[in-house]
Amino acid sequence: MQVWQAALIGLLCYLGALTTPWVFGLTGGWYVLTRPLVAGFLCGLVLGDIKTGVLIGIAVQGVFIALITPGGTVPQDLSFVSYLGIPIALIAHASPGVAVSLSVAFGIIGVAAWQILSVGNAAWAHVCDRYANEGNLAGIIRVNYLAQIGTFLLRGVLPFFVLLLGASFAQNLISFLNTQVPWLITFFSLLGGALPAVGIAILLLQIAPSARLLVWFLFGWVLVVYLNVPTVGVAVISALVALIYYWFFSRMDTETTQPQKAEA
Amino acid sequence: MSDFTIERPDDTSHEGPSATQTEKTLLKSDLNKAWWIWTFFNLSAFSMERMQAPGFVYMMSPIIKRLYSDNPEEIKSVLKRHMVFFNTEPQTGIIAHGVTIALEQQRASGAPINDEMINGIKAGIMGPMAGIGDSMIPGTLIPILLAVGISLSQGTGSPIGPIFYIIAYPLIILLISYYLFMFGYRYGMSSMKELAEAGFQRITSSFAVLGLMVAGAIGASIITLKTPLTYSSGSGANLVKVSLQGTLDKIFPQLLPLLLVVFLWWGMRKRGWPINRALLVILLVIFVGYLPGLLGSIFNIPVLSLFRIF
Numbered sequence: 333m334q335v336w337q338a339a340l341i342g343l344l345c346y347l348g349a350l351t352t353p354w355v356f357g358l359t360g361g362w363y364v365l366t367r368p369l370v371a372g373f374l375c376g377l378v379l380g381d382i383k384t385g386v387l388i389g390i391a392v393q394g395v396f397i398a399l400i401t402p403g404g405t406v407p408q409d410l411s412f413v414s415y416l417g418i419p420i421a422l423i424a425h426a427s428p429g430v431a432v433s434l435s436v437a438f439g440i441i442g443v444a445a446w447q448i449l450s451v452g453n454a455a456w457a458h459v460c461d462r463y464a465n466e467g468n469l470a471g472i473i474r475v476n477y478l479a480q481i482g483t484f485l486l487r488g489v490l491p492f493f494v495l496l497l498g499a500s501f502a503q504n505l506i507s508f509l510n511t512q513v514p515w516l517i518t519f520f521s522l523l524g525g526a527l528p529a530v531g532i533a534i535l536l537l538q539i540a541p542s543a544r545l546l547v548w549f550l551f552g553w554v555l556v557v558y559l560n561v562p563t564v565g566v567a568v569i570s571a572l573v574a575l576i577y578y579w580f581f582s583r584m585d586t587e588t589t590q591p592q593k594a595e596a
Numbered sequence: 597m598s599d600f601t602i603e604r605p606d607d608t609s610h611e612g613p614s615a616t617q618t619e620k621t622l623l624k625s626d627l628n629k630a631w632w633i634w635t636f637f638n639l640s641a642f643s644m645e646r647m648q649a650p651g652f653v654y655m656m657s658p659i660i661k662r663l664y665s666d667n668p669e670e671i672k673s674v675l676k677r678h679m680v681f682f683n684t685e686p687q688t689g690i691i692a693h694g695v696t697i698a699l700e701q702q703r704a705s706g707a708p709i710n711d712e713m714i715n716g717i718k719a720g721i722m723g724p725m726a727g728i729g730d731s732m733i734p735g736t737l738i739p740i741l742l743a744v745g746i747s748l749s750q751g752t753g754s755p756i757g758p759i760f761y762i763i764a765y766p767l768i769i770l771l772i773s774y775y776l777f778m779f780g781y782r783y784g785m786s787s788m789k790e791l792a793e794a795g796f797q798r799i800t801s802s803f804a805v806l807g808l809m810v811a812g813a814i815g816a817s818i819i820t821l822k823t824p825l826t827y828s829s830g831s832g833a834n835l836v837k838v839s840l841q842g843t844l845d846k847i848f849p850q851l852l853p854l855l856l857v858v859f860l861w862w863g864m865r866k867r868g869w870p871i872n873r874a875l876l877v878i879l880l881v882i883f884v885g886y887l888p889g890l891l892g893s894i895f896n897i898p899v900l901s902l903f904r905i906f
Contacts, residue, residue, distance in 0.1 A: 353640040358686050359766050359773075362639075363738060369745050373758035383753035390746050390757075397739050453643035454875065457679070460641075460650050461871055464675035467668050469657055472675065476654045479641035519890075522882050522903050525820030527644035529853060530874050531681030532815040533860035534646070538680050538715040539807045543865075546858070548805050552812025557849035563813045567724035570809030578802040 333379070333423055333495055340378050342492030344371070345415035349487040351449070352480070362410070368392035368435070371414030379422050388418055391428030392435045409442025416442075416491055420502050441505075445486045447520040451527060453479055548573075620663050620704040627697065629658040631777050634693060635770065638686035645875065647683035652693070659697050663704035674700065677711050683814070684722035685729025687773045692721035694780020701785070713800040716807030721780075723810035733769065741765050819853035823902055824889075856881070 347355050348365030355361045364370055372389015376382040396410060417435025420426075426434065456479045463471030494502055540546055552570060555561040561569065634655040641650035656678055664670040684692060696718055703709040741764050749757030825840040844851050860877065863869040869877075885902030 351639045351642045353636040353638075356766055356770070357634075357636045357638045357640070359635065359769055363734070363769075364762055364765055367738075367742060367761065369742055369749075370758045370762055373755050382755055386749050386753040386755060386758060390750060393742060393746060397742055450642060450644045453641060454645035455643075456641045457643050457646040457650060458872060458875070460646075460653065460679055461676075464653075464679045465672065467672035467675060469653075469660060469671060469675060472650060472653045472679075473657055475650055476637050476640045479650070483640075519882070519886055522821075522886060523879070524644050526853075526856060526878050526882055528647075528681075528815070528818045529821075529856045529860055530645045530871070530878055531647060531649075531683075532811060532819065532857050533864060533874065534871065535681040535715065535719060535811055536808075536857070536861045537864055538677070539712050539719060539804050539811065540861075545804060545808060546861075548808035549812040549815075550854075552809035553816045553850070553854060554812075555809075556813045556816035561813070563727040563810065563817060564724045566813035567720065567727075567806075567810050570720070570806045573809065574802040574806040577805050578799065 333419070333498065335496065337378050338492050338495040341375060341415055341419050341495055342488045344374055344378075345411055345491045346484055346488030348414065349411050349483050350446070351453075351483045352487070353476070366410045366414050368396060368410070368414050368418060372418050375415070375419045375422055379419060381422065385418070385422060388421055388426075388428050388431045391432055392418060395432055395436065409439050409446050411487055412438040412442030412445065412491070416494060416502065419495060423498075438502075444520060445490070447524045449482050449486050451520055451523050452482055454527060454530075618705070620701055622659065622662055622697070622701055626658045626662050627778070627781060630655050630693065630697065631690070631774055633657065634686070634690060634777075635773065646679065646681055648686065649679050649682045652682045653678045655693060656697070656700070659700060663700060670704070673711075677714060680715055682718065682722060683818075684726045685733060687733060687769050688729035688776055689722055689725035690773050691725060691776045691780035692718050694777045694782075695721060695784035698781050698784025710800060712807075713803050716800075716803035716805075719807035719811045719814070720803065723814050726814075737768070738765065741768075815853065815857055816850050819850070819857065821852040821856055821903060823852065825902065 344365060346352055348361045348371070350358065350362045350366075352361050355365060365374070369386075369389045372385045372387070372392065373382065374385075376385015376389075379385065392413065396413065413435040417438040418431065420438075421431030421434050424430075456475050460472045460475050463469075463475070494505065536546070536549060540549065548570075551573075552566050555566050555569065556563075634651065637651045637654050638648060639651060640654075642648060653675060656674070660671060660674055664674055678696075684690075696714060699709055699714050699717065703714070741761055744764075745757035745761040747757070748760055749755070822841050823844075826837045827840060829836050829838045848854075856878075860869075860874045863877065864871070864874055882903065888902070
């Protein structure tokens with residue numbers, strides 16, 4: 333692969349990453365550029381074989397057609413599926429079937445990249461906290477741009493070098509990562525799974541001024557874990573509870589205000 | 597009877613500016629700017645800890661400048677208010693942003709809207725919109741459009757399919773997103789007027805109920821902490837190994853994540869931990885729990901770590 337081709341595909345990988353803002357954020361990046369159907373076409377365009385690119389894209393897209401990324405958990409990382417798996421399959425003249433398994437292997441490696449990024453980015457949130465305490469709005473805005481450094485390194489520079497070093501290197505990299513350092517992936521998965529607890533606790537600090545209010549938090553929690561109510565269902569139930577609660581409260585208020593009126 | 601009531605927030609120190617303040621207005625261009633910023637920067641500083649909060653604050657920046665530019669204390673307060681955990685489906689959950697902007701405008705105009713109310717409503721909308729949005733957009737709309745694109749190019753490998761998708765998806769979703777954003781703002785403005793007549797103080801706690809229940813549902817769905825530990829049960833030939841996680845799941849599913857959240861909340865609220873300390877606690881808990889398993893695998897001893905992924 334030529335340097336300019338690797339650079340262009342690396343750039344596409346970065347532009348299509350989940351956390352890149354430049355192409356209409358999530359909409360144009362993750363949901364358009366990084367769909368394998370589109371990536372197959374674009375990689376084919378860069379590598380000079382649109383027809384094969386589109387056909388490989390279709391084969392890979394079939395596997396990931398209804399991939400949802402709920403709450404930031406990525407079962408398969410489409411960035412590396414689309415911009416490492418597909419171009420390497422293309423230059424290796426792999427069949428669509430081989431392209432699919434190659435892409436899936438890259439997708440699993442990509443999950444580790446995503447976890448490192450989304451855990452590491454927590455540092456930026458803490459920089460934002462400091463700016464918030466100072467009332468520095470411009471600082472928080474700047475963080476939204478600075479946080480791109482990590483995304484660019486992991487989603488642009490890394491794929492560029494992998495593509496430059498070629499297909500055999502990529503295969504070796506996959507087997508190395510899969511066998512030698514699973515502990516790193518495990519550690520970051522564990523951390524990524526537990527980290528939302530900090531965010532939820534901070535949210536609780538804001539909504540629940542007293543410990544007794546935590547009962548409502550527990551109520552929502554047990555609806556999910558015991559009754560498997562989806563979040564939408566909990567929202568509907570909680571709206572009803574809030575309404576009942578409001579009426580109950582209003583009645584209390586009229587009960588307490590009426591005697592006062594009588595006294596006056 | 598009072599056992600069923602909720603303590604009303606007695607801390608009114610961070611309530612909105614006094615009602616004597618003049619009516620604040622927002623320009624259409626402020627709203628448009630906010631929408632554009634969010635459309636681009638919704639996930640740019642995403643982290644597992646605070647998720648979309650930095651993008652949310654950036655989205656609020658034209659609004660903050662218009663409403664609070666004359667009041668440095670209010671700027672600090674509004675920045676802290678929106679740096680809390682926020683996560684939704686960014687394209688359709690933007691209805692929460694519209695409502696939040698309406699709330700901030702009312703607050704700046706003197707309505708007694710406090711932090712709990714704003715974040716309660718935000719949480720109450722972001723949770724269900726994440727669920728609805730994810731099932732409607734990546735769960736339904738995108739697969740349909742992709743299927744059309746695939747059928748246009750299948751066999752021939754023509755670029756028509758991908759090109760169709762590249763044009764169709766952003767066009768549809770950006771129109772929907774803009775409409776939902778403006779709908780949220782209008783709805784927030786009109787319903788707030790009704791709410792103001794009903795009395796904010798009473799309503800705040802009702803919204804806290806809503807927000808807290810949804811926050812509970814979000815927490816139970818997205819935090820993962822499981823243990824691979826087992827214990828022995830019975831004796832002799834009947835000795836069986838029982839999975840601790842399996843037992844916990846039978847008694848109280850997702851118990852470990854709940855204990856973790858409550859522990860962090862307790863630390864920050866009662867012990868006054870700064871957020872960095874809470875983060876350090878998580879790092880320590882995971883690291884200490886993971887270390888035995890890591891050492892075990894290096895030295896090839898059958899020792900389990902305290903936690904597992906799936």
